[in-house]
Amino acid sequence: MSRFLLLAALGLPLFSGAALAAEVVVPMTAIDSSGTGAALGTLVVRDGKGGAVVTPKLSGLGTGPHGFHVHENPSCGPKEQDGKPVAGLAAGGHFDPDKTSRHEGPYGHGHKGDMPALAVNGDGKATDAVTVPNLKVADLKGRSIVIHAGADNYADQPKALGGGGARVACGVVPEPKAKATKKM
Structure with missing residues (x-):
């Protein structure tokens, strides 16, 4: 009888119309060579x-892409490069667990x-959601998210890592939390 009750309790969420989905809210701040600055808002992932x-x-933020x-790395601090502090350099390189060493954009294999x-937009606001096909919330644990000054061409030519330029904003990803959601 107790096994039946345990199995029934474990299966209840499957039939309740609710599921658990991972979600994380990342606070983003402006960054420069002296460290982090003003709060810019959040990213909900x-x-x-x-x-x-x-x-x-x-x-x-500046207008445009x-x-x-x-x-x-889970850091937004500056780090020295060629004897000078560089904004957000403590965040390390792009997350590349498969060691591809390629910058191919979100739809490539890099x-x-x-x-x-x-x-x-023209008011300096970003509100449009994007989907990252190669990424899950669980991948973000122990990482940071960085926004660069300019657009990314998703290639390593003519400039490495898409040529987006300086790191202007950053957020350290906190622990993801399970959130109950209704299934439709």
């Missing part, structure tokens, strides 16, 4: 059918941390 869905709620990537461009 959840698992979707086609990959991770990233919904920005950001303001205070921005390179947007998951980086290897870095897993390559995300679609972040679109910023």
